[in-house]
Amino acid sequence: MPIAPPSQIQHRITNIQYPFDNTFDDVWEYEKSFSSINFESYLGDQCPLCGRSGCYKQISEYYRNAITLFPHKKDVVPVARFLCHKSGRTFSLLPYQLIPYHQYTIDAIIGTLLAVYHFQSLGQQGYHGASLDLDPDCLVTPYLVHTWAILIITGLIRGHAVLQGAYPVSSADKATSSTMIRAIYLYLEAVVSQRRCVLPAVRRFCHRTNGFLFGVSSGDRSRAP
Numbered sequence: 001m002p003i004a005p006p007s008q009i010q011h012r013i014t015n016i017q018y019p020f021d022n023t024f025d026d027v028w029e030y031e032k033s034f035s036s037i038n039f040e041s042y043l044g045d046q047c048p049l050c051g052r053s054g055c056y057k058q059i060s061e062y063y064r065n066a067i068t069l070f071p072h073k074k075d076v077v078p079v080a081r082f083l084c085h086k087s088g089r090t091f092s093l094l095p096y097q098l099i100p101y102h103q104y105t106i107d108a109i110i111g112t113l114l115a116v117y118h119f120q121s122l123g124q125q126g127y128h129g130a131s132l133d134l135d136p137d138c139l140v141t142p143y144l145v146h147t148w149a150i151l152i153i154t155g156l157i158r159g160h161a162v163l164q165g166a167y168p169v170s171s172a173d174k175a176t177s178s179t180m181i182r183a184i185y186l187y188l189e190a191v192v193s194q195r196r197c198v199l200p201a202v203r204r205f206c207h208r209t210n211g212f213l214f215g216v217s218s219g220d221r222s223r224a225p
């Protein structure tokens, strides 16, 4: 059997994403400190892909976009990557402030959805109002904000068993566009007592499951039917 050229070998390698729990204030702090982070100490000796001791090694990082909105900033951030020697597959550690395959940070998305709730509670068109309220350079459309609402409510419903004790959103999947925002708002109020910040819930989910509360990682995608 002929040996596949490197480009085809590369294509077959699946990069599995895991969340990287950290104490940085935001992705920019993470980005600044990246070179001094000891990822091997974070991961431990055991390879997360095959379970063998001393199997994986850190390889060159890749870069992806990150966008915050409060204030608006767009830049690339490095993502640590590793190779499992046994399987030949790679895995990476995505800081938990980011969502797989989404450029906007969780804080940016949640902050915008809370603005939607604010405008809706004033009887205005929430998605439109929230997108107009952002820095014009952001180019965030009402449609994009609506997709974020679906992304967040989907994650909250999926993660509810882990986050339980908070607001029951199990019926929210049937919610209309405006009540969907209300369900998200009430859930966030319940999950987060003071700062209305969802990140502690995201970390809780990450600790319990080693997965992402919001979005679908490459590992989840490959497991999907």
Ligand SMILES: [Zn+2]
Pocket: 047, 048, 049, 050, 051, 052, 055, 056, 083, 084, 085, 086, 087
């Ligand atoms: Zn391995």
